[in-house]
Amino acid sequence: MIAESHRASQPEHLRVGLPQPRVIERWLCQALDRQGVIDPHERRAMLTDLYDRLECGEPLQYVLGTWQFRWIELRVDRRALIPRPETELMVEWILAELAGRESPRVLELGTGTGAIAAALAHELPSVSVVATDVSADALALAQDNIVSLRLNRCIDLRQGSWWEAVEEHERFDLICSNPPYIADTEWNSLDPMVRDWEPRRALTAGPTGLECYEVIFHEARGRLGGQQGAVVLEIGSSQGFNVRRLAIDAGFDDVVIHKDLAGRDRFLVARFR
Ligand SMILES: C[S@@+](CC[C@H](N)C(=O)[O-])C[C@H]1O[C@@H](n2cnc3c(N)ncnc32)[C@H](O)[C@@H]1O
Numbered sequence: 001m002i003a004e005s006h007r008a009s010q011p012e013h014l015r016v017g018l019p020q021p022r023v024i025e026r027w028l029c030q031a032l033d034r035q036g037v038i039d040p041h042e043r044r045a046m047l048t049d050l051y052d053r054l055e056c057g058e059p060l061q062y063v064l065g066t067w068q069f070r071w072i073e074l075r076v077d078r079r080a081l082i083p084r085p086e087t088e089l090m091v092e093w094i095l096a097e098l099a100g101r102e103s104p105r106v107l108e109l110g111t112g113t114g115a116i117a118a119a120l121a122h123e124l125p126s127v128s129v130v131a132t133d134v135s136a137d138a139l140a141l142a143q144d145n146i147v148s149l150r151l152n153r154c155i156d157l158r159q160g161s162w163w164e165a166v167e168e169h170e171r172f173d174l175i176c177s178n179p180p181y182i183a184d185t186e187w188n189s190l191d192p193m194v195r196d197w198e199p200r201r202a203l204t205a206g207p208t209g210l211e212c213y214e215v216i217f218h219e220a221r222g223r224l225g226g227q228q229g230a231v232v233l234e235i236g237s238s239q240g241f242n243v244r245r246l247a248i249d250a251g252f253d254d255v256v257i258h259k260d261l262a263g264r265d266r267f268l269v270a271r272f273r
Contacts, residue, residue: 024060029104031064059197074145075272079137081202083115086260087178090234093267094176095232098124107223108132109162109177109216112202113156114142116176121151123251129155130172132165135201162212163219171225178234179212182203209236213243216234217250221272230271237264244268 019027028050029043037043041172053063061067061082066075069083070091075184094116098104103126111131133139137158146152158165182204187195194203207213213233220231231252235243240257247255252270260266266273 006097027060027064031066034066057193057196059193062197066139068122069113069115072118072122072149074113074115074118075141075148076113077141078197078199079141080112081134083113086266087115088119089233089260090176090178090232090267091123093126093269094120094174094232095123097174097232097269100127102126102175103128104167105171105225106130107166107170107172107175107195108214109165109175110134110179110202111142111157112138112143112178114157116178117142117155118146118149118151121146121154122149127154127199130166130170131155132159132160132162134159134161134245134261135199138199138202162215163223166223171188172223172229173225174230174232175216175220175223176232177212177216179216181209181212181236181239182230183207183209210246211244213239213246216245220270221251224272227273229267229271233270235268237266240265240268 007009021232031050032043032046037046050063051217054060059082061076062078065077066073067082070088074083094106104124106120106127106129108129110118111133117129117131120129131142133142136159137270139159141159146155146157165180178201179222182190184204184207186209187204190203216233217257231247233243244255244257247268247270252272254273256269257265258267258269
């Protein structure tokens with residue numbers, strides 16, 4: 001997820017390196033190009049509208065309507081969380097776990113825009129992904145994305161709360177998730193650009209922030225097929241100890257925490273020997 005990007009105390013993550021005004025103007029113009037708006041009057045009116053949206057505090061990514069995630073361009077709007085740069089790094093850890101596997105079967109819980117599933121399918125054509133979300137809105141956006149990227153043949157989108165979307169008999173080589181991990185009490189301290197625009201359901205987990213990890217680890221071990229399965233999760237920078245404990249309690253005995261580019265604990269990889 002976006003980790004400390006959520007927190008007003010660490011806004012640098014959130015802003016994702018907001019570009020210079022001239023760059024923003026170029027991107028807005030490109031957004032109009034993509035929509036096929038060529039009439040100069042119409043362009044000017046629409047550009048004014050886009051600037052007004054930015055002025056109101058709407059995130060640049062939503063205003064542009066598309067955002068780059070690794071090698072793919074995704075449609076983004078208020079139906080789902082904006083994919084963050086840390087999550088691009090999480091895909092690296094997933095790919096590392098899948099290296100050498102012939103036709104890996106991956107489960108992604110809480111897919112949002114479909115960013116992780118689509119990036120995996122794009123970079124690893126032999127993969128098949130079941131990608132779930134509780135939000136019908138997010139899944140509709142994910143569907144748009146995987147269809148326009150022509151990845152729908154290897155991604156199976158399903159609606160349901162966590163394990164409810166997975167059949168009893170299904171087994172996977174890898175389970176990944178960037179679940180909500182903000183504690184309810186942190187909601188009011190989030191940067192307004194996050195709190196006022198992105199779906200709350202994508203951000204908050206419950207009273208402690210660990211609730212989604214608890215649900216995921218409750219069944220993860222039994223849903224991995226072979227002896228080499230792995231769970232790869234994005235975590236909040238202060239959650240490493242607790243999520244590691246959940247993984248160990250769930251039967252994983254090889255649990256590693258990896259850092260993001262800012263040097264903060266951000267990813268957990270759990271395996272069993
Ligand atoms: C932090 S967002 C991550 C979205 C996307 N995977 C990404 O990395 O950009 C968490 C996602 O989990 C979904 N979610 C929240 N509660 C859920 C639940 N009970 N079952 C399944 N997904 C859930 C949200 O709708 C949201 O899309």
